[in-house]
Amino acid sequence: MTVGWLIDAGVFDAYHDELAAAVTRQGHAVVSVNRPNPPYEWDDTGFSYRKAFPAGSCVIAHADIDLITRVADDNIWTPGAFATVPNFFCSHYYAHFGRFLLNRDYVMLPFAEIPRCRDFLFDTLGRDDRLFVRPDSPLKIFTGLTISRSSFEKDYEFMGFYEFPTESLVVVSSPKTIASEWRYVVADGRIVAGSQYIDGGNEVSLPAMDASAFEFAQSVLAAGYQPDPVWVLDVCRSDDGGYHLLEVGGFSFASLYGCDKDAVVKAVSAVAKSMHSSKRG
Structure with a gap:
């Protein structure tokens, strides 16, 4: 089954070409979009993004929160977006991950x-x-x-x-001092890719190489709560050397930074295909 990827080239321009190439290499389809200019809303263009793929297709959107919210509300594709927004409110996921929090x-x-x-x-x-x-x-x-x-x-x-x-x-x-931050992509209950995006207060886009950060992320997963079939988990190291959960977020509107795009596409597409097959069955 071919999976369609709808990618917001304007928001994720830093790695758009890299992600699109990974999608194509794995035999899937990619359509890139940009927010309509001069600043129109998608309503003003007849919801043109809906023409990217036929209704009923297996599609993953990766875009800004406005477009992702529209795709989720449209519900014309499966899964459409990995962005169950209510599950990413602090008042929701703190109940499950409180002991790990910074x-x-x-x-x-x-x-x-x-x-x-x-x-x-x-x-x-x-x-x-x-x-x-x-x-x-x-x-x-x-x-x-x-x-x-x-x-x-x-x-x-x-x-x-x-x-x-x-x-x-x-x-x-209370205010904390953060030394480093990492983002991990979680698909079907396992970490499939990761990237360091803050190092010593500076923005970076590097593969996640810190074994302790990865081990801590695994301990968060072991708590057993999954806010979405695919989501992102942010870990930080504070100035005292401890590792903590910074926040969790929706995959479809989260930057992938320096994550291995081939690994992301492979794992996320597999989850999407499984959901699409289950819905059709």
């Missing part, structure tokens, strides 16, 4: 409640009068950042600039 000393509360709870949060979780805050949502409403007691009003106003609903949950934890 930010395991945390509280969750509505964004609007941060000012009222300011003293409690700083007194309980603050380090050097700083706190770490990130959204519960995996949709990157804003990236995780630190706020300080001395510039609280300014920092809080900056987060509010992103205009997400004030009742949206945020995770508040």
